[in-house]
Amino acid sequence: MDKFMKRAVELAVDNVREGGQPFGAVLVHSNRVVAEGVNELHKIYDVSGHAELLAIRRAQEKLQTNDLSGYTMYASGEPCPMCLTAMYFAGITDVYYCASLEDAMAVGLGKSGEIYADLKKVNDERTLSMVHMPLEKGHMNPMKLWQDRS
Numbered sequence: 001m002d003k004f005m006k007r008a009v010e011l012a013v014d015n016v017r018e019g020g021q022p023f024g025a026v027l028v029h030s031n032r033v034v035a036e037g038v039n040e041l042h043k044i045y046d047v048s049g050h051a052e053l054l055a056i057r058r059a060q061e062k063l064q065t066n067d068l069s070g071y072t073m074y075a076s077g078e079p080c081p082m083c084l085t086a087m088y089f090a091g092i093t094d095v096y097y098c099a100s101l102e103d104a105m106a107v108g109l110g111k112s113g114e115i116y117a118d119l120k121k122v123n124d125e126r127t128l129s130m131v132h133m134p135l136e137k138g139h140m141n142p143m144k145l146w147q148d149r150s
Contacts, residue, residue: 002096004028004074009098011038011051012076021109022099025051026074027059027092034071035059051075052083056090068092077104080112081119 001009004026011024015038023039037054041047052075060066069091073079077099079087087095105113123130135141 001098002074004033004072005076005096005098007033007036008051008074008076011036015039015051022076022107023051024076025055027055027068028072028074029068029070035062048082050080050083052079053086056086056092060090066090072096077109078112081115 008024008026011026012022013024015024016022020042021039025037026033027035035055035058037051037056037058039051040049040054043049052073055073056068059068059071067090071090071092072094073087073092073096075083075095075097078097078101079095084095101113101116104110118126118128
């Protein structure tokens with residue numbers, strides 16, 4: 001096993017021992033660890049406190065950038081849809097994971113599987129209700145404001 005994956009799994013094991021979930025992440029660039037994270041849901045009561053997101057946040061704050069193009073994420077478990085999406089937005093180019101989504105589901109951590117399945121559906125068929133509410137005339141349009149500013 002690669003040294004960075006070993007570290008991600010080690011972080012996950014330590015997190016379980018401390019009362020957390022079995023997820024650790026290591027963000028790497030040029031063969032060096034830039035940031036790490038573990039799921040901190042049990043500590044910070046924040047559903048976005050996932051290992052990969054925390055590693056991304058720490059790296060972006062440290063480097064003062066939103067662009068992590070060329071960076072690699074090593075995760076002890078297959079990333080959830082939220083973490084995967086954040087990696088797309090950050091420009092991370094490679095992701096390696098150890099435990100599969102099926103492995104997580106087998107031990108009772110199946111929310112990601114449900115979400116991935118739901119995302120394959122059209123908006124009207126998803127379990128989360130999404131209703132489009134167009135901007136009413138006379139209101140400042142933030143998209144137009146952004147376009148004009150650029």
